[in-house]
Amino acid sequence: NAGVTQTPKFRVLKTGQSMTLLCAQDMNHEYMYWYRQDPGMGLRLIHYSVGEGTTAKGEVPDGYNVSRLKKQNFLLGLESAAPSQTSVYFCASSGWTSGNPEQYFGPGTRLTVT
Amino acid sequence: GIQVEQSPPDLILQEGANSTLRCNFSDSVNNLQWFHQNPWGQLINLFYIPSGTKQNGRLSATTVATERYSLLYISSSQTTDSGVYFCAVEVTGNTPLVFGKGTRLSVIA
Numbered sequence: 001n002a003g004v005t006q007t008p009k010f011r012v013l014k015t016g017q018s019m020t021l022l023c024a025q026d027m028n029h030e031y032m033y034w035y036r037q038d039p040g041m042g043l044r045l046i047h048y049s050v051g052e053g054t055t056a057k058g059e060v061p062d063g064y065n066v067s068r069l070k071k072q073n074f075l076l077g078l079e080s081a082a083p084s085q086t087s088v089y090f091c092a093s094s095g096w097t098s099g100n101p102e103q104y105f106g107p108g109t110r111l112t113v114t
Numbered sequence: 115g116i117q118v119e120q121s122p123p124d125l126i127l128q129e130g131a132n133s134t135l136r137c138n139f140s141d142s143v144n145n146l147q148w149f150h151q152n153p154w155g156q157l158i159n160l161f162y163i164p165s166g167t168k169q170n171g172r173l174s175a176t177t178v179a180t181e182r183y184s185l186l187y188i189s190s191s192q193t194t195d196s197g198v199y200f201c202a203v204e205v206t207g208n209t210p211l212v213f214g215k216g217t218r219l220s221v222i223a
Contacts, residue, residue: 033210042200042215050208058210090157094211101145103202103211105157 002026004106006091012112013081021076021109023091031094032074033058033103034066036087043090049074081113116141116205118214126220127191135186135217137201145204146177147211148186152197160186160199191221 007022023032033048035058045058049068063085065077074093078085088110094103117140127133139146148160161168165179172191177184188195198218202211 031210043213045210048210088155092157100162102159102162103147103149104159105149108155 004091004093004104006089006106006109008109009107010110012114013078014114015082017081018077018079019081019111020078021089021091021111023074023076023093023106024072025074025093025104026072027093027095027104028071029093029095029104030071032068033092033094034064034074034076035090035092036060036085037090037108038087046076046089081111083113085111086113087111116143116203116212118201118203118212120199120201120214120217122217123215124218124220126222129191129193129221129223131191131221133188133191133219135188135199135201135219137184137186137203137214139182139184139201139203141182141205142179143182143203143205144207145211146184147202148175148184149200149202150195150197151200151216152194157200188219191219193221193223195219196221 004025034046035043047066052071055066067075091106119138121136146164151157161175163175163177167176172189174187198216200216202213
């Protein structure tokens, strides 16, 4: 049981390049989330999904797109990276584990845009 | 939307000391969770506690839903307790958790 995994762990992009971050969970959770965390800051929600085939905008969705084609995967895309998107990105999933709707996080992806 | 305020923002403790972290929220909630982010960035779920009291080792949490606050107690603190503690709440079902800004705890030997 790996929990929530993220690929890649680190990435450096040049301005204007595109990339996709992959999140996978093996807990059969319905809900999945993408957050960004900037130095000394809290977590800001980018997009989330309440089930396979659904997505919704969070607090800071601009410049990102997401897809949830399979229940266990949630992809975050950057079509044209900007230096302002330099951040640590966390994926999370939640569902009724042991009778509680607990949320679990992946290890994070550190992205630098130059 | 709901406001989540955590206090204190920063806390420095000597190893072995006890501490209480507070989370105030501005509306009724049906979901409240505490998380710990260690110095390496890993986020760990500590408690799901929309009401009542729970204990896990040296950590315990109490939520008084009618008064809209939750407390996280850390007893006999260790250097491994260092990091940032986040409180997060959900007002209704199917909506994402709203996170507070966190309390940064430093435990020194």
